[in-house]
Amino acid sequence: MPRIDLPQGTLDLLILRTLALEPQHGWAISERIQQISSDVLRVQQGSLYPALHRLERRGWIKARWGTSENNRRAKYYELTKTGRKQLEVEKDAWDKLTAAVAQVLGAAQG
Amino acid sequence: MFRDVWLRMRALLRRKLVETELDDELQFHLERQVEKYVKGGLSGEEATRRARVEFGGVEQVKEEYRDARGVHFIETVLQDLRYGLRTLRKNPGFTAVAVLTLALGIGANTAVFTVVNGVLLRPMPFPEPERLVLVSLTPRGGPFEWQPGVSDRDYLAFREQDQAFERITSFSSRATGNLTGAGDPVQIPVAYVTTDFFPTLRMNPAIGRGFVAEEDEPGRDNVAVLSNELWKERFGADPEILGKTVRLDGISHTVVGVMPAGFAFPEVKVWMPLKIRIDEHNSFTRPVVGRLKPGVTSQQAQAELEAFADRRPLGPGESKKDRIAQIIPLKDLLVANIRPSLLVFAGAVAFVLLIACANVANLFLARAASRGHEMALRSTLGAGRWRLVRQLLTESTLLSITGGVCGILIAFWGVPALLALAPAGRVPRMEMVRMDGWVLAYTFGISVITGVVFGLAPAFQATRSDPRESLSQAGRSVTGSHERMRSALTVSEIALALVLLTGAGLLLKSFLRLRAVNPGFSPHSVITITVDLPDSAYRTGAQMREFHARTLGELSRLPGVSASGAVNLLPLGGFLTMGTFQVEGSQRPPGFMVDKPCISPGYFKAMGIPLLRGREFTEGDNETAPGVVLVSQSVARTLWSGQDPVGKRISMEDEPKPEDWLTVVGVVDDVKQQGLAKGSDPAIYQPYLQIASAFFLSHMTFVVKTTSSPESVAAGIRTVLRSVDKNQPISVASMDTLIAATTAESRFQARLLAAFAVVSLALTIVGIYGVLAYSVAQRTREIGVRMALGAQGADVFGMLLRKALALVSAGIVIGWAGALVLTRVLEKFLFEVKPADLPTFAAVTVILALSALAACYVPTRRAMRVDPMVALRYE
Numbered sequence: 015m016p017r018i019d020l021p022q023g024t025l026d027l028l029i030l031r032t033l034a035l036e037p038q039h040g041w042a043i044s045e046r047i048q049q050i051s052s053d054v055l056r057v058q059q060g061s062l063y064p065a066l067h068r069l070e071r072r073g074w075i076k077a078r079w080g081t082s083e084n085n086r087r088a089k090y091y092e093l094t095k096t097g098r099k100q101l102e103v104e105k106d107a108w109d110k111l112t113a114a115v116a117q118v119l120g121a122a123q124g
Numbered sequence: 125m126f127r128d129v130w131l132r133m134r135a136l137l138r139r140k141l142v143e144t145e146l147d148d149e150l151q152f153h154l155e156r157q158v159e160k161y162v163k164g165g166l167s168g169e170e171a172t173r174r175a176r177v178e179f180g181g182v183e184q185v186k187e188e189y190r191d192a193r194g195v196h197f198i199e200t201v202l203q204d205l206r207y208g209l210r211t212l213r214k215n216p217g218f219t220a221v222a223v224l225t226l227a228l229g230i231g232a233n234t235a236v237f238t239v240v241n242g243v244l245l246r247p248m249p250f251p252e253p254e255r256l257v258l259v260s261l262t263p264r265g266g267p268f269e270w271q272p273g274v275s276d277r278d279y280l281a282f283r284e285q286d287q288a289f290e291r292i293t294s295f296s297s298r299a300t301g302n303l304t305g306a307g308d309p310v311q312i313p314v315a316y317v318t319t320d321f322f323p324t325l326r327m328n329p330a331i332g333r334g335f336v337a338e339e340d341e342p343g344r345d346n347v348a349v350l351s352n353e354l355w356k357e358r359f360g361a362d363p364e365i366l367g368k369t370v371r372l373d374g375i376s377h378t379v380v381g382v383m384p385a386g387f388a389f390p391e392v393k394v395w396m397p398l399k400i401r402i403d404e405h406n407s408f409t410r411p412v413v414g415r416l417k418p419g420v421t422s423q424q425a426q427a428e429l430e431a432f433a434d435r436r437p438l439g440p441g442e443s444k445k446d447r448i449a450q451i452i453p454l455k456d457l458l459v460a461n462i463r464p465s466l467l468v469f470a471g472a473v474a475f476v477l478l479i480a481c482a483n484v485a486n487l488f489l490a491r492a493a494s495r496g497h498e499m500a501l502r503s504t505l506g507a508g509r510w511r512l513v514r515q516l517l518t519e520s521t522l523l524s525i526t527g528g529v530c531g532i533l534i535a536f537w538g539v540p541a542l543l544a545l546a547p548a549g550r551v552p553r554m555e556m557v558r559m560d561g562w563v564l565a566y567t568f569g570i571s572v573i574t575g576v577v578f579g580l581a582p583a584f585q586a587t588r589s590d591p592r593e594s595l596s597q598a599g600r601s602v603t604g605s606h607e608r609m610r611s612a613l614t615v616s617e618i619a620l621a622l623v624l625l626t627g628a629g630l631l632l633k634s635f636l637r638l639r640a641v642n643p644g645f646s647p648h649s650v651i652t653i654t655v656d657l658p659d660s661a662y663r664t665g666a667q668m669r670e671f672h673a674r675t676l677g678e679l680s681r682l683p684g685v686s687a688s689g690a691v692n693l694l695p696l697g698g699f700l701t702m703g704t705f706q707v708e709g710s711q712r713p714p715g716f717m718v719d720k721p722c723i724s725p726g727y728f729k730a731m732g733i734p735l736l737r738g739r740e741f742t743e744g745d746n747e748t749a750p751g752v753v754l755v756s757q758s759v760a761r762t763l764w765s766g767q768d769p770v771g772k773r774i775s776m777e778d779e780p781k782p783e784d785w786l787t788v789v790g791v792v793d794d795v796k797q798q799g800l801a802k803g804s805d806p807a808i809y810q811p812y813l814q815i816a817s818a819f820f821l822s823h824m825t826f827v828v829k830t831t832s833s834p835e836s837v838a839a840g841i842r843t844v845l846r847s848v849d850k851n852q853p854i855s856v857a858s859m860d861t862l863i864a865a866t867t868a869e870s871r872f873q874a875r876l877l878a879a880f881a882v883v884s885l886a887l888t889i890v891g892i893y894g895v896l897a898y899s900v901a902q903r904t905r906e907i908g909v910r911m912a913l914g915a916q917g918a919d920v921f922g923m924l925l926r927k928a929l930a931l932v933s934a935g936i937v938i939g940w941a942g943a944l945v946l947t948r949v950l951e952k953f954l955f956e957v958k959p960a961d962l963p964t965f966a967a968v969t970v971i972l973a974l975s976a977l978a979a980c981y982v983p984t985r986r987a988m989r990v991d992p993m994v995a996l997r998y999e
Contacts, residue, residue, distance in 0.1 A: 040149060041156040059153060059179050063146075071128050079145075082152070084159075089149045 226527025231534025520579025618935025646732030689727030738790025
């Protein structure tokens with residue numbers, strides 16, 4: 015199964031998007047991203063946890079300790095208000111970028 | 125924002141909790157992954173393995189996570205500090221040697237910097253001192269070129285038109301006055317200052333007032349301002365001092381003010397008003413200080429002064445280029461002379477620190493080799509190289525700061541020692557020398573830099589090795605590169621030490637040469653007594669001559685005195701008068717000027733100046749007798765080469781009348797008048813009894829040759845002087861002391877540099893010893909094998925000696941190159957020694973080489989005694 019390493023900077027966007035649905039712990043976030051992307055995108059733990067912490071420091075997500083589906087103590091992350099706004103901003107930026115890239119690629123083909 | 129700070133604080137203050145949380149989080153992640161794989165049908169073991177492999181190094185993730193926390197830096201620094209302290213405590217011997225070495229280097233630097241800071245750097249203690257500058261317009265190339273000043277005429281003209289200055293003042297420095305009526309008579313330094321002096325400096329008397337505008341007019345100018353020191357010392361801090369009179373040179377001055385404590389500019393005790401006026405013969409040049417208007421830079425003032433110098437009317441035979449226009453920082457008036465010496469010391473002492481650094485770096489390298497295993501282990505466990513380097517640097521900085529703290533203690537003791545060593549009265553602004561914030565900041569700064577400098581190389585070296593290799597070799601890592609670096613450090617140490625030794629050697633040789641100079645007289649067991657007769661008490665030359673004659677008579681009758689005489693300009697006394705004269709029947713060679721001392725009969729005998737021809741002066745050579753002179757040998761040679769000078773006639777007048785001709789009655793040997801380093805000065809001596817002008821008689825030095833110890837005679841001399849006139853202050857000193865004072869600066873330089881050189885030599889020997897001993901220890905096995913294979917002790921000896929010689933000769937060659945370049949800065953301090961003096965270079969090289977070989981002795985002996993069996997079993 016071909017896998018793509020995440021381009022720089024997109025991990026933040028994916029985390030924010032994933033958390034927009036519901037609060038999640040770290041493992042679930044990586045699972046969810048992998049699932050939704052049909053196993054194409056894989057998040058390395060080595061970048062996931064530093065990224066989570068970075069987002070927390072920026073105030074876009076906050077963490078609390080909760081109980082997991084199998085009754086274990088787990089650290090849950092959820093979006094903050096500013097995080098939600100940030101998600102919009104980043105999503106817009108991403109849409110514009112991909113549209114532009116697609117346009118360029120399309121033009122080059124045609 | 126607030127959240128960010130809160131999170132960082134939490135991470136910092138509740139580190140343990142945060143760490144546990146991180147552990148838990150990662151653990152949870154791993155477990156979920158394992159569960160997932162198990163569900164997927166893997167065995168528990170296989171699932172765990174796969175999850176772990178996938179996850180990568182837990183510790184690496186943690187490191188990165190910690191980095192993201194943002195307090196990682198502070199945290200690791202704290203961690204490194206704790207770890208460093210532990211490591212240093214574990215090796216007390218290593219720590220003690222390193223700290224001591226650094227303390228020596230940093231302490232010496234701190235001590236020298238404390239003096240440099242006080243004397244050269246600290247601002248003058250006046251309000252807004254940066255706006256105070258010296259204005260100087262001095263003749264180019266003259267003897268006073270280095271002495272900032274402005275002639276009275278230029279001062280008055282410049283003051284009329286200048287735009288840059290708020291106020292400007294001129295004053296005479298280096299004047300003295302005889303203070304009487306307040307304890308023993310004493311000669312004190314005084315300054316005559318224009319009435320703008322205190323306002324320009326913005327210093328007001330603590331009691332009373334400064335000078336008002338008209339107090340520079342004759343008749344109103346008998347006023348004085350006292351220094352706080354004098355007021356306390358001589359007037360018991362009398363609160364009613366204002367309006368009272370003090371007698372200076374026999375003239376009463378009304379005290380109008382007392383300055384605040386600590387104010388003595390320009391190093392005087394009394395200030396009196398000065399009126400600058402121009403008369404026909406006035407050619408006074410005095411220091412001028414100006415206070416720049418706010419916002420005016422000294423460059424602007426410089427431009428203005430240059431413009432003025434361009435416009436000023438030229439004197440006869442003067443061209444525009446003949447005057448140097450300069451705006452100089454005020455401090456330079458006091459410190460310009462001492463600056464080059466101090467900077468040389470600062471440079472030399474920096475070398476000591478560099479050598480100390482090299483030594484400690486060597487220690488670190490040795491330890492790094494034995495810590496290679498530890499480093500490899502830590503790097504395998506996830507520590508990045510930068511992280512390891514930082515930790516080692518933290519350790520070295522910790523060490524250097526400890527050294528710095530001890531260094532401050534050394535400096536506390538070193539600064540007074542340094543000042544005590546300095547020639548008395550030659551270091552200005554000594555009262556400014558103290559350990560202030562700048563000194564502490566400097567020490568802290570060089571400590572940190574030192575730590576990084578000596579720590580950097582070992583740190584990179586220690587963390588370079590491949591962990592696998594290091595671990596597999598059970599901690600005995602390859603030391604080839606270590607050894608190269610240690611050798612390089614040793615070579616640079618030797619080179620640095622050689623430069624310092626050469627500098628010290630040159631100064632020492634110069635000093636010895638200077639001391640060996642024959643002054644032309646015999647200074648031993650000669651006591652000098654100098655008197656300045658004020659013209660208020662002694663109005664005419666005749667009155668002064670009477671004082672001298674009475675004193676001479678009394679002195680010659682003292683027990684223990686074998687000869688006595690008097691001279692108005694004592695050789696090496698710091699005075700110089702060069703004058704012209706006329707020769708009967710021929711022309712004085714152009715530019716040939718002579719010294720013109722006035723002496724009493726018996727002077728030559730007391731001074732041990734040999735009479736070469738003719739006769740000495742007698743009591744009979746008085747004002748009623750025909751005028752006579754004695755000439756020095758160089759005068760005789762210049763004027764009457766090959767002829768008998770006795771009987772020739774000269775005159776001191778430009779257009780001599782018949783009665784002005786003076787007959788040469790004898791020839792004496794030449795004498796060094798200006799200084800031991802200077803040439804002998806041609807002199808024409810006149811008998812003081814034939815001198816009428818009070819100007820040439822007021823300052824007189826009596827010289828007394830003693831047969832018993834000078835100290836026992838000194839008391840009698842004081843009694844004699846008091847009995848002749850109890851109001852005149854005298855200064856008594858042995859001729860030996862006076863001569864020693866003229867070479868004091870040179871001795872100070874030589875001693876200080878020699879001290880630095882000795883310290884650096886000692887450090888270097890320790891360094892060489894360390895490298896060799898370490899090398900022997902490392903190669904014990906190799907040496908054992910060699911000896912087992914039949915090598916003799918001598919072979920081993922030769923092998924190590926070659927190594928040592930290679931190091932030493934490399935260091936010496938580099939040191940020579942450095943010394944050739946650097947000793948040039950000493951040129952102006954050297955007397956009859958060239959900076960590239962071959963014998964000095966040779967001598968210090970031999971000293972260094974011998975010391976280095978001595979340092980090799982112990983390790984080499986140890987190597988020769990290596991027992992092959994023991995060495996091999998060692999494995």
